[in-house]
Amino acid sequence: MSSFVECSLCGFKYSVNTPLNVCDRCGGALLFRYDLNLIGNKVSKDILKERDDTFWKFIEFLPLKGEDSIVSLGEPYTPIIHLAKDFAFNFSNVFVKDDGRLPTATFKARGMSVAVSCLKELGVKRVVIPSAGNAAAALAAYGARGGMEVYTFMPKDVPLSTLRECAHMGANIFLVDGLISDAARLVSKFKDKYGWFDVSTNKQPYRFEGYKLMAFEIAEQFDWNPPDVIIFPTGGGEGVIGLWKGFSELVELGWIEENSIPRLVVVQSTGCAPIVKAFRNGESEVAEAWREADTIAAGLRVPKPYASYLILKAVKETNGYATAVSDEEILASMKALAKSGLFVCPEAAATYASLPHLKDEDVLDGDDKILLYLTGSGLKYLDLFKIDFKSYPVLRKDADSLP
Ligand SMILES: Cc1ncc(COP(=O)(O)O)c(C=O)c1O
Numbered sequence: 595m596s597s598f599v600e601c602s603l604c605g606f607k608y609s610v611n612t613p614l615n616v617c618d619r620c621g622g623a624l625l626f627r628y629d630l631n632l633i634g635n636k637v638s639k640d641i642l643k644e645r646d647d648t649f650w651k652f653i654e655f656l657p658l659k660g661e662d663s664i665v666s667l668g669e670p671y672t673p674i675i676h677l678a679k680d681f682a683f684n685f686s687n688v689f690v691k692d693d694g695r696l697p698t699a700t701f702k703a704r705g706m707s708v709a710v711s712c713l714k715e716l717g718v719k720r721v722v723i724p725s726a727g728n729a730a731a732a733l734a735a736y737g738a739r740g741g742m743e744v745y746t747f748m749p750k751d752v753p754l755s756t757l758r759e760c761a762h763m764g765a766n767i768f769l770v771d772g773l774i775s776d777a778a779r780l781v782s783k784f785k786d787k788y789g790w791f792d793v794s795t796n797k798q799p800y801r802f803e804g805y806k807l808m809a810f811e812i813a814e815q816f817d818w819n820p821p822d823v824i825i826f827p828t829g830g831g832e833g834v835i836g837l838w839k840g841f842s843e844l845v846e847l848g849w850i851e852e853n854s855i856p857r858l859v860v861v862q863s864t865g866c867a868p869i870v871k872a873f874r875n876g877e878s879e880v881a882e883a884w885r886e887a888d889t890i891a892a893g894l895r896v897p898k899p900y901a902s903y904l905i906l907k908a909v910k911e912t913n914g915y916a917t918a919v920s921d922e923e924i925l926a927s928m929k930a931l932a933k934s935g936l937f938v939c940p941e942a943a944a945t946y947a948s949l950p951h952l953k954d955e956d957v958l959d960g961d962d963k964i965l966l967y968l969t970g971s972g973l974k975y976l977d978l979f980k981i982d983f984k985s986y987p988v989l990r991k992d993a994d995s996l997p
């Protein structure tokens with residue numbers, strides 16, 4: 595039910611009837627705009643409460659003609675779980691939201707299910723993506739479900755589980771001897787020649803629409819009183835931009851108060867922290883690519899996100915913050931969270947690792963309601979959970995005592 599698409603830099607407006615990438619005039623990222631008053635008159639919080647708990651319940655807020663356009667693999671609301679105070683660095687109100695429960699086990703399912711649905715409606719048949727891994731796996735899954743040809747360009751050291759997913763779900767795979775930025779350059783070079791629609795992070799307006807529904811889902815789960823702070827692991831930045839767009843739309847609808855938009859805190863890895871650097875220097879965009887980007891959190895290894903000005907705007911306008919954590923802290927946090935039953939990926943663990951930093955830097959109040967966004971499952975990075983097989987006794991079938 596969108597009205598138009600608008601350039602986030604120069605404001606130029608585009609019609610919604612053809613597949614769109616970035617602004618032809620200035621290269622700015624494009625965003626869907628809606629007549630929210632009109633939608634708000636048709637859909638109420640009470641109506642939404644009666645619908646199934648999946649983000650598709652907000653379909654009127656998506657650029658789709660109707661339910662028949664949905665390409666779904668069954669996306670549930672993901673749970674919000676409270677962390678005990680002694681496990682949360684003495685903060686009383688820390689919650690996690692576990693998106694590892696979505697199809698393909700990361701939050702990337704949100705953006706890709708909506709993007710594939712929109713693109714299918716527009717007649718797109720062949721899609722391409724440069725990806726650190728999880729976005730490609732999600733596109734492979736939804737592309738397969740939607741009957742599209744999927745082409746993926748990933749760094750050659752992409753986590754093996756994602757590579758397996760892409761391969762078995764029928765994606766065409768190119769491995770790149772470089773980082774996601776190198777993969778992106780190759781996609782730009784070849785996409786027109788091969789007739790592929792580019793679904794790159796921040797280079798099309800569709801994926802943001804899936805991520806914005808994180809804000810809708812969170813707001814409803816918190817009974818329309820969103821948390822004070824959301825801590826989000828950030829690479830390309832689509833998640834944070836989506837959250838900001840979603841909460842802004844909720845304010846425009848009058849469904850939440852303006853001062854209840856959560857402060858958006860970006861977490862990166864010290865091995866690749868271009869947004870943190872720009873934030874600390876008071877810059878409005880990432881001027882140069884992070885050199886020798888290196889981190890175990892593959893999804894955070896984005897040396898120069900496209901349209902970084904939007905990520906920094908989301909942080910600044912929500913009175914948010916940006917901080918970085920080391921790979922050692924990420925690994926320790928993966929272990930700590932696993933000990934409490936949460937088996938999460940390194941990107942997700944970075945949010946937990948950031949808590950002591952944010953405490954030291956006086957960013958959080960003791961009674962703040964804080965949400966750590968767990969963007970994916972540890973099952974996708976099994977290699978990082980080391981075990982020593984030899985340390986486990988192997989019992990004979992008829993063992994009558996334990997060693
Ligand atoms: C599990 C996971 N978390 C977080 C991110 C970062 O998300 P974004 O690119 O929206 O900043 C990624 C990106 O690939 C990811 O795979």
Ligand SMILES: [Zn+2]
Pocket residue numbers: 601602603604605606617618619620621622
């Ligand atoms: Zn523009």
